[in-house]
Structures are given as C-alpha cells and as structure tokens.
Amino acid sequence: MLIEQKNLEKINIIAFQNDLITWFKNEQRDLPWRKDQDPYKVWVSEIMLQQTRVDTVIPYFNRFIEWFPTIEDLAEAEEDKVLKAWEGLGYYSRVRNLQSAVKEVKEKYNGEVPNTSEEISSLKGVGPYTAGAILSIAYGIPEPAVDGNVMRVLSRVLSIWDDIAKPSSRKVFEKAVRTLISHEDPSSFNQALMELGALICSPTSPSCLLCPVRDHCHAFSEGVQNELPIKTKKTKTRDVQLAAAILLDDNGKMLIHKRPASGLLANLWEFPNVELHHSLQNEREQVVHLFKQNLALEIDLKKIIGQIEHIFSHLVWNLNVYTGKIHSGFQENEEWKLVSFEEIEKFAFPVSAQKMLKLYLEHIK
Numbered sequence: 001m002l003i004e005q006k007n008l009e010k011i012n013i014i015a016f017q018n019d020l021i022t023w024f025k026n027e028q029r030d031l032p033w034r035k036d037q038d039p040y041k042v043w044v045s046e047i048m049l050q051q052t053r054v055d056t057v058i059p060y061f062n063r064f065i066e067w068f069p070t071i072e073d074l075a076e077a078e079e080d081k082v083l084k085a086w087e088g089l090g091y092y093s094r095v096r097n098l099q100s101a102v103k104e105v106k107e108k109y110n111g112e113v114p115n116t117s118e119e120i121s122s123l124k125g126v127g128p129y130t131a132g133a134i135l136s137i138a139y140g141i142p143e144p145a146v147d148g149n150v151m152r153v154l155s156r157v158l159s160i161w162d163d164i165a166k167p168s169s170r171k172v173f174e175k176a177v178r179t180l181i182s183h184e185d186p187s188s189f190n191q192a193l194m195e196l197g198a199l200i201c202s203p204t205s206p207s208c209l210l211c212p213v214r215d216h217c218h219a220f221s222e223g224v225q226n227e228l229p230i231k232t233k234k235t236k237t238r239d240v241q242l243a244a245a246i247l248l249d250d251n252g253k254m255l256i257h258k259r260p261a262s263g264l265l266a267n268l269w270e271f272p273n274v275e276l277h278h279s280l281q282n283e284r285e286q287v288v289h290l291f292k293q294n295l296a297l298e299i300d301l302k303k304i305i306g307q308i309e310h311i312f313s314h315l316v317w318n319l320n321v322y323t324g325k326i327h328s329g330f331q332e333n334e335e336w337k338l339v340s341f342e343e344i345e346k347f348a349f350p351v352s353a354q355k356m357l358k359l360y361l362e363h364i365k
Contacts (some may be wrong), residue, residue, distance in 0.1 A: 001218070007157075007158045007218050008158060008176060008179055008180075010218075011157075011158075011180070011216055012216070013179070013180055016180060016216045017180070017182045017189060018213045019213050019215075019216070020189065020192045020193070020196065020212060021182060021185060021188045021189055021192055021211050022212070023192065023196075023212030023213075024188055024191060024195055024196075024292075025188065026108065026190030027195075027199070028191070029054070029191075029195070029199075030311040031045075031054065031058070032045075032058060032061055032062055032065075033045035033061060034191075037137060037138045037187065037324075038136035038138065039112075039113035039115075039139065040070065040071050040102075040113060040258075041065060042133065042134050042137050042138045043098070043113060043126075043130070043134050043138075043327050044061065044065065044098070045057070045066060045136065046129075046130050046133045047094050047095070047097075047098050047125065047130065048060060048061055048064075048089060049092075050091070050094060050130075051090075051091060051207055051313075052089060052090070052091075054198065055088075057089075057149050059115050060085075060086070060088070060089055062249060063085060064085050066299055067081070067085050068082075068085070070111075071106055071111045071113070072104050072106060072111055074098075074099055074102045074183040075102045075103045075105075075106040075111075076097070077099070079096070079099065079175045079267060080267075080348060081158045082095055082096075082267060083095065083267060083348035084346070084347070084348040085204055086348070087348045087349060087350075087354075088351055088354065089349070090351065092265060092266065092267075092268060093125075093266070094125060094348075096266070096267075097124045097125025097273035098125055098329070100101065100124045100125070101124045101125055101126060102141065103122070104123060105123065112197050113134065113138070115135065115139045115141065117131060117143060118134060120134060120135065128144075128146070128170070128174070129145055129146055129147050130145075130148070131143070132144050132145035132190070133145040133190065136181075136186040136187055136189075136190045137187045137190060137191060138187075140185075140186055140187055141186060142178075142181045142182070142183045142185070142202070142327050144173070144174040144177035144178055144190075145177075145190045145194070146170055146173045146177060147194065147197075148164070148305055149193065149194045149196070149197025149198055149201075150173060150177070150193045150194060150197060151164040151169070151173050151192075151197050151229060152164070152165055152197050152201055152203065152228075152229050153193055153197045153201045153230045154173055154176050154177070154193075155173075155219075155227070155229035156178055156206070156217055156218075156219035156220070156225050156228050157213060157216060157218065157219070157231070158177070158218060159218035159219050159222065159224070159228070160172060160173070160228075160229070161228070162230065163230045163231060163232055164229045164230065165231045165232045165234075166232075168297075170247055177190075177193075179270070183281075190319065196211070196212070196213070200212075201331055204226070205226070206225055206226075207228050208220050208225060209350070224236075234313075235314075237311070237312070237313075237314055237315050237316050238315040238316070239315070239316045239318060240275060240315055240316065240317050240318065241275065241276040241277075241318050241320075242273050242274065242275055242276060242318065242319045242320070243273060243274055243276055243283065243286075243287040243290070243315055243319070243320045243322065244270075244271050244272065244273035244319050244320070244321055244322070244356060245271060245272055245273070245287070245291070245299065245321070245322040245323065245325045246271055246321070246322070246323050246324070246356065246357070246360045247271075247272060247297075247299055247323075247324045247325060248324075248325055248326070249325070249326050249330065250292070250325075250328055251338075251339050251359065252340070253318055253338040253339055253340050254271070254338065254339055254340075254341070254344065255271070255272060255297075255326050255330070255336065255337075255338055256269045256270065256271060256336070256337055256338075256339055256344070256347065257269065257270055257271070257272050257335060258335045258336075258337075264312070265350045268348055268349060268350050268353075269348060269349050269353065270349065270352070270353045271353055271356055272291065273288065273319070274290040274291060274294050274295065275290075276290075276320075283319060283320070284289055284304075284322075287301055287322065293304055297326065297330075298326070298327040298330075299324050299325065299326055299327065300324055300325045300327070301324040302322065302323045302324050302325070303323060304320055304321065304357045305321050305322065305359060305360065305363045306321050306363070307319065307321065308321060308352060308355045308356060308359065310350075310352040310355065312349060317352060319356070320352055321350065321356050321359055321360070323360065323363070326338075326365055344357070
C-alpha cells in the first residue's frame, strides 16, 4: 500500500486522465448500452457483464431491452418471462435480484434509479462496483467502479502487489481511483479504465506498445507487467455425477421439471435427473431405482445417448443422458409438466438442459 501511495504521488494525474480519456473517445467499442446514458440500461448491462464476455452479452442485452424497455416493464413482468430472457447467461440469481431491485425502484423512487451511493447501494444485488458504474456512467458522479479489469490496469500502472483475489484489496484500488478519477468526465474515465483492461491491458501478454498510458505505468517502466496482478487461484471445484433423461409419454410429449424456488438454478426448468453414487449394481438399474425413490417417477429407461459436462464456478456436473418413457397415468402439477417440442420454447432452461435437448434432437434425426 505504501508503494501504491508513493507511485500515486509520482503520477501527473491531469496528463493520465487526458491520455486515458482521449484514447477511449477515439477507440471505444460501439456497444448498445453506450448509445445513451439511461441509468436503467447501464444497470442492466453491468449486471449482465458480471462474469460474462461483452460479445456474449450484446444479443442478450438487445433482447432484454426489447422485452423490458423500461423499469416499469421489468418490475411488472412475470418471473418466467424474465428468466426466459436471461436463459443461457447463467448466474440466474443476478436477474432475480435485478427484478427485485427494480420493483423497489418503481415503488420507492417512482421508477427513477437513485443517484446517491447510499440509496443505490441499498438495492438488492447492487454491490460497490455496480453502484459506482451507474453513478459515474449514467449520472456523472465521480465514484469508483472497480472490477477485475480496473484492478489489473491499476495494479500495473501503480505497481500494486496486493492480491486482487482478496476482497480487502478492493479498498486499495477504490482509494486509488478516487485520487485519479476525472471530476469533469467521470463517466468516460471509468469506462476507459474498463475498456483498457478489456482491449489492451489483458491478463496475459498485455499490449504495452499500444497502451495510451504506458508512459505513466510503473510496471512497464520496471519490466514487471507480466508479473502483475497478483491473484491467488480459486479453490478446486467439486465434481458431481448425474444421470438425466429425456422422457416421453405416449403422445410424444417430454417431461420437464421446475427446480426449487431457492438454491442453484432456482425456478428454472430441467429434464429429470438424479445424482449418482458408487454402487455395485449397474448404472441403468441404479437410475431407474433413483427415479422411483427420489422423484416418484415410474419409467422405462432406454439407452444412453451421450455425456455432457457443465461447469459452474464451484462445481462441475457430469451428466449421462438417457432416453426413456414415462409410464401412463402420470399426473402433471406445478412442478412437473408434459410439453411438446413447440411448447418447450416458452420455458426457461439452464445451459445444461439446452445441451441435453440439442443432443436428443441430433440423436433422433
């Protein structure tokens, strides 16, 4: 921290701001959420961009704003439709929190996204980064918006050797941004830091010769840009072995299941599945038994059609995918439905279930 403060004092802050902002205004990507500074659109884009690449987000953002163009539209929307709009982006708690927060904005702030740090930070799912991004980008308030890109850039510019994987390190970077940020154009300054991290100051092999703030960068001058930032590795993920089945009834409809309202992939639809454990009996018999015991489903299990791996931040699902039939007499309810291939489009599924359906459709061609 002493090194960071010492290097902060050495920087010509006005020149740093000018070099960074000039580059951004000339080189920024044409992104749909930059077409105006609507706080709602900035908010949606920032939630989507958490742990997701920009190129992936663009079509989702466009569709989401088309479906829910205003705060009122999102606040009043059915959760199933909101989940469908988010389908494939993952981290579904983000959009649930977003809708919950938007409802509060509609009721408490007359549909206007609050423009104070205290009020905006009280909204569900709005952490320090999102609050800073909305306040600076949409409202022009000089608040830090520190994400991984910003920490990477400033760890190099200021030669900060704090571990960016530790939550406590964020305060170091927020303090640095408060010193460096342009009060005339905080919107461009914060976006420029993010853009620089995305396009130039990359995690490995940063393009230092193209960097607009190279002359201000202590890591470059010391030749240690490839050693920064310091980031400890995440804990190992847990592997889970699952068996899932595309089950048809006598009319050719598929059985789908709604996941619980809390926990992983809450309220999304899936194909029935069970977790497998080591057993002396063969897997197919174990799956039939577990479907009856755990899901109360009587099934005829046919052949395995493939395997799917789906990676979460903390665990890995290894899915063996079967086909089969559900016994006649099955009764639908709120959690279990039989749907046609056309009807399935109306339901929101996680990526793992989408992979299963694709595998099945290829199998029956």
